[in-house]
Amino acid sequence: MYPASFKVFVPKSLDEALELLAKYGExxxxxxxGHSLIPLMRLRLVKPKYVIxxxxxxxxxxxxxxxGVIRIGAMTTHNEIxxxxxxxxxxxxxxxxxxxxxxxxxxxxxxIGGSLAHADPAADYPAALTALEADVVLxxxxxxRVLKVSDFIQGPxxxxxxxxxxxxxxxxxxLSGAFGTSYKKLYFRAxxxxxxxxxxxxxxxxxxxxxxxxxxxxxxxxxxxxARGVEEELEGKEASxxxxxxxxERAKEGLNPPSDIRASSEYRREMxxxxxxxxxxxxxRRARERLKSQ
Amino acid sequence: xxxxxxxxxxxxxxxxxxxVKAKVPARMLLVHFLRDVLGLTGTHVGCDTSNCGACxxxxxxxxxxxxxxxxxxxxxxxxxxxxxxAQNGKLHPxxxxxxxxxxxxxxxxxxxxxxxxxxFLNRNPEPTEEEVRRAIEGNLCRCTGYVNIVRxxxxxxxxxxxxxxxxxxxx
Ligand SMILES: Cc1cc2nc3c(=O)[nH]c(=O)nc-3n(C[C@H](O)[C@H](O)[C@H](O)COP(=O)(O)OP(=O)(O)OC[C@H]3O[C@@H](n4cnc5c(N)ncnc54)[C@H](O)[C@@H]3O)c2cc1C
Ligand code: FES
Ligand code: FES
Numbered sequence: 001m002y003p004a005s006f007k008v009f010v011p012k013s014l015d016e017a018l019e020l021l022a023k024y025g026e027x028x029x030x031x032x033x034g035h036s037l038i039p040l041m042r043l044r045l046v047k048p049k050y051v052i053x054x055x056x057x058x059x060x061x062x063x064x065x066x067x068g069v070i071r072i073g074a075m076t077t078h079n080e081i082x083x084x085x086x087x088x089x090x091x092x093x094x095x096x097x098x099x100x101x102x103x104x105x106x107x108x109x110x111x112i113g114g115s116l117a118h119a120d121p122a123a124d125y126p127a128a129l130t131a132l133e134a135d136v137v138l139x140x141x142x143x144x145r146v147l148k149v150s151d152f153i154q155g156p157x158x159x160x161x162x163x164x165x166x167x168x169x170x171x172x173x174x175l176s177g178a179f180g181t182s183y184k185k186l187y188f189r190a191x192x193x194x195x196x197x198x199x200x201x202x203x204x205x206x207x208x209x210x211x212x213x214x215x216x217x218x219x220x221x222x223x224x225x226x227a228r229g230v231e232e233e234l235e236g237k238e239a240s241x242x243x244x245x246x247x248x249e250r251a252k253e254g255l256n257p258p259s260d261i262r263a264s265s266e267y268r269r270e271m272x273x274x275x276x277x278x279x280x281x282x283x284x285r286r287a288r289e290r291l292k293s294q
Numbered sequence: 295x296x297x298x299x300x301x302x303x304x305x306x307x308x309x310x311x312x313x314v315k316a317k318v319p320a321r322m323l324l325v326h327f328l329r330d331v332l333g334l335t336g337t338h339v340g341c342d343t344s345n346c347g348a349c350x351x352x353x354x355x356x357x358x359x360x361x362x363x364x365x366x367x368x369x370x371x372x373x374x375x376x377x378x379x380a381q382n383g384k385l386h387p388x389x390x391x392x393x394x395x396x397x398x399x400x401x402x403x404x405x406x407x408x409x410x411x412x413x414f415l416n417r418n419p420e421p422t423e424e425e426v427r428r429a430i431e432g433n434l435c436r437c438t439g440y441v442n443i444v445r446x447x448x449x450x451x452x453x454x455x456x457x458x459x460x461x462x463x464x465x
Contacts, residue, residue: 002321002322002323002326003321004321005301005319005320005321006299006301006320006321007298007299007300007301007320008299008300008301008303008320008364008366009299009300010303010366010369024299031364031367034362034363034364034367035344035362038323038344038362038363038364039343039344039362041321042323042342042361043342043343050299051299051320053364053366053367055367056369079356102432103347103431103432103433104357104410104413104414104429104430104431104432105347105350105357105358105359105410105432106344106359106432108356108357108358108413109358109359109362109363190431190432191345191431191432
């Protein structure tokens with residue numbers, strides 16, 4: 001089906017885009033890869049008066065390391081993130097997560113900036129970016145703001161993005177030491193959104209105990225949640241799969257996931273525990289391999 | 295930049311090696327541009343929800359669902375559709391492999407399957423069966439049960455390795 005008519009701007013520079021947003025922001029939709037916006041426009045659930053297409057602005061698509069941080073341009077596609085050698089080495093959690101999004105064609109077009117700005121409560125990146133305590137960079141004609149992803153995403157399809165702002169960059173840390181990561185996604189049909197998704201990061205001390213543990217879940221609430229109970233329970237303890245199995249029970253603490261046609265709330269709660277355990281065990285195995293090779 | 299935004303956009307792109315130029319409504323999807331304006335009806339529309347992959351074409355070397363791309367987004371791009379795959383009257387190895395391995399029944403999903411595999415096999419010339427199955431996650435087939443499609447893909451990979459990498463982008 002055709003979307004409703006709209007007027008399009010195709011800015012050729014960031015400044016031009018920010019000017020357009022300052023002028024038309026309230027009535028305009030930014031268009032990036034289009035893989036959330038165009039389906040909504042085709043169903044006429046969204047009928048913007050103006051569309052500002054940011055795909056022709058040079059310099060919004062990059063993955064580069066600078067001072068212990070990996071900067072990812074908003075227009076970088078899921079596929080580029082999945083295949084990035086830099087990320088595979090220094091922050092494999094993000095490339096692994098990207099590889100679970102949708103299907104090949106979706107990953108070829110969809111962008112990290114679009115996924116975050118869209119803030120689908122079952123999207124995959126938010127779990128990884130919450131576990132990584134990542135930052136997003138927002139720009140307007142007036143200036144720049146840097147926010148934690150966990151503050152940026154406020155609820156289902158709701159973010160702190162202002163009408164005149166563009167999301168321009170995502171920043172994730174370079175991981176070092178004896179770390180291991182894993183993303184586990186539960187879904188029933190190929191290409192589906194997560195019923196539950198769990199991102200885990202484990203860092204071991206030289207003696208092999210849990211130095212740092214980060215766990216975040218997607219699909220189980222209004223926005224991604226950190227499983228702080230699980231993290232607290234494990235940090236400082238001697239690393240073992242038994243300890244993980246026990247701590248993973250706490251992943252469901254305080255969760256009140258939605259029920260829908262794909263899964264009930266109770267099922268999502270139970271699966272949060274199962275996937276947390278699996279993600280942590282895999283992260284631990286990978287951290288141990290790294291510890292051995294160091 | 296245009297004062298009030300454009301409701302009609304002038305686009306130029308290369309489709310199957312030929313330069314094309316046209317004025318299109320901003321809301322026109324690439325799939326409709328290919329089918330209704332250029333008459334290239336080999337690219338199909340199978341759903342309204344971006345799920346089926348029947349509309350898959352190659353844009354700048356990558357498989358995309360042309361029902362989820364506005365025509366203006368393809369301005370300046372190189373597009374390859376199923377019609378551009380055969381060269382000098384000879385089928386592309388992927389097409390041959392589908393033919394030889396009964397990779398289709400009704401054929402509705404076939405152009406999309408083949409274009410997705412074109413991207414995938416160019417990137418991964420020696421795939422496992424599992425990798426092939428993962429590559430076509432975004433392409434639905436209501437007839438075959440996928441078994442012969444996967445078989446065709448693996449046979450195509452072998453053919454492509456034998457002839458060396460097929461020239462990208464069509465001509
Ligand atoms: C079949 C299918 C399956 C999918 N499966 C999954 C899945 O399993 N997991 C998953 O996480 N996602 C999935 N997605 C969604 C996909 O990842 C989208 O690509 C992503 O959510 C949006 O990115 P985009 O670049 O396409 O954004 P667009 O659709 O262009 O934009 C989305 C929204 O964000 C805004 N926006 C975009 N970029 C910016 C920016 N830089 N600054 C400010 N605002 C911006 C737009 O105005 C719009 O409101 C799927 C999509 C499809 C079609
Ligand atoms: S027509 Fe179904 S995905 Fe494009
Ligand atoms: S052959 Fe009929 S849909 Fe695939």
